[in-house]
Amino acid sequence: MKTTLSQAALTEGVTPDGHTNVVKTVTAVPTQLGDYSIISDVLDVETLLPIIAAQGRELANNAGRLIDEYIQNVLAGDEV
Numbered sequence: 001m002k003t004t005l006s007q008a009a010l011t012e013g014v015t016p017d018g019h020t021n022v023v024k025t026v027t028a029v030p031t032q033l034g035d036y037s038i039i040s041d042v043l044d045v046e047t048l049l050p051i052i053a054a055q056g057r058e059l060a061n062n063a064g065r066l067i068d069e070y071i072q073n074v075l076a077g078d079e080v
Contacts, residue, residue: 033066035059 008016037055044051 031070033063033070035062 006016006019010016037059039051039055
């Protein structure tokens, strides 16, 4: 709900005029987005790096950027 900004000066003991609220219904369809990463058992066993944790952080980072971009496109009217 969005209201207009009131710029009326307040006076002690006087109730301001106020305003009416407008409610707007918004209809949306949920969209699932995602990705996955294939890590071989050989890579997992042979590497000295914590590859699964690192790949999990990378997927989380990509998901955050994807969601941010998706929201910006929807708000701009260029719904994907």
